[in-house]
Amino acid sequence: MLQESAIGELRAPVSVPEWIPLPSRKRNNAYSRRLRTIIMELIQKRCESGESQGDLLDMLLVARDEKSGHGMTDEPICDEVIMIFLAGYDTTSLALSWTFFNLIHNPTVEAKLHYELDTVLDRRQPTLEDLRNLPYTEMVFKETSRHQPSAYFQTRYVYSDVKLGDMLVPKGSTVMFSSYATHHRDDLWDEPFVYRPERFADNAEADWHPFKYFPFSHGPHVCIGKRFAMMEGVLVLATIARQATIRLADPNYVVKPVPRITFQMSDFPITVIPRR
Numbered sequence: 001m002l003q004e005s006a007i008g009e010l011r012a013p014v015s016v017p018e019w020i021p022l023p024s025r026k027r028n029n030a031y032s033r034r035l036r037t038i039i040m041e042l043i044q045k046r047c048e049s050g051e052s053q054g055d056l057l058d059m060l061l062v063a064r065d066e067k068s069g070h071g072m073t074d075e076p077i078c079d080e081v082i083m084i085f086l087a088g089y090d091t092t093s094l095a096l097s098w099t100f101f102n103l104i105h106n107p108t109v110e111a112k113l114h115y116e117l118d119t120v121l122d123r124r125q126p127t128l129e130d131l132r133n134l135p136y137t138e139m140v141f142k143e144t145s146r147h148q149p150s151a152y153f154q155t156r157y158v159y160s161d162v163k164l165g166d167m168l169v170p171k172g173s174t175v176m177f178s179s180y181a182t183h184h185r186d187d188l189w190d191e192p193f194v195y196r197p198e199r200f201a202d203n204a205e206a207d208w209h210p211f212k213y214f215p216f217s218h219g220p221h222v223c224i225g226k227r228f229a230m231m232e233g234v235l236v237l238a239t240i241a242r243q244a245t246i247r248l249a250d251p252n253y254v255v256k257p258v259p260r261i262t263f264q265m266s267d268f269p270i271t272v273i274p275r276r
């Protein structure tokens with residue numbers, strides 16, 4: 001089962017034993033139980049109806065272990081659904097929110113983006129086929145994923161002693177590594193704190209070291225939604241930015257980063273101004 005109190009733990013300055021009923025833990029556990037109840041009801045309804053909707057839930061219900069031939073019970077299916085929901089929803093919506101934040105503060109980038117969208121799409125909605133003709137829109141989304149990576153750190157459990165440079169990382173440790181930190185190293189990036197989508201021109205990252213830019217991580221646990229997230233992010237950005245300019249509702253309002261389990265922001269009160 002997913003760690004119910006994981007988010008509360010991350011923000012706690014010291015590690016508090018599991019059995020102590022912190023208010024945040026109680027709250028998180030109540031939310032978690034509610035989410036599980038909703039998803040279990042969905043699973044049961046789908047099984048009872050016998051209908052196939054060709055979606056992820058269908059795939060999980062028919063999945064069979066290669067060796068035993070057994071399917072999953074409702075509990076692990078519920079875990080998988082929650083994982084996809086949490087991994088795919090918060091990350092993408094944050095990437096889009098930070099993109100609009102960056103556009104507000106970088107009018108030249110915004111003007112270039114609008115020019116591309118107006119030229120390629122004119123007054124129609126973007127489709128999948130348009131993606132290859134929207135390189136600047138993609139560069140904008142990629143630069144946000146560098147500057148404010150939604151999943152800005154990951155952890156790995158160390159199963160055996162490992163030497164990292166001069167340092168021995170002993171078996172049993174948990175290592176944290178951060179894309180945010182790497183994406184802002186001035187030995188790797190020119191003016192890392194400047195928002196500059198042009199870094200990604202002509203698919204430049206194809207020549208970079210794989211751990212220079214890794215908003216979706218790497219290795220066996222690389223984001224399984226990476227391609228989908230890129231497609232979704234660029235399409236949603238194009239859809240909104242084609243039709244509207246986003247501005248802060250109060251120009252003096254200061255939006256602050258709130259690094260939790262994802263790279264969140266404080267409130268982002270906006271005004272939506274129709275463009276065309």
Ligand code: HEM
Nearest residue numbers: 087088091092095150151154215216217221223224225229
């Ligand atoms: C901008 C959007 C997204 C970002 C920045 C992002 C980032 C990441 C990162 C960094 C990891 C690796 C975590 C680790 O190494 O421990 C990850 C894993 C994962 N992502 Fe995403 N993700 C995004 C969107 C999505 C979407 C749309 C889906 C699903 C449709 C998804 C599903 C997953 C899943 C299931 C994992 C776990 C993979 C595993 O542990 O084997 N993500 N994501």
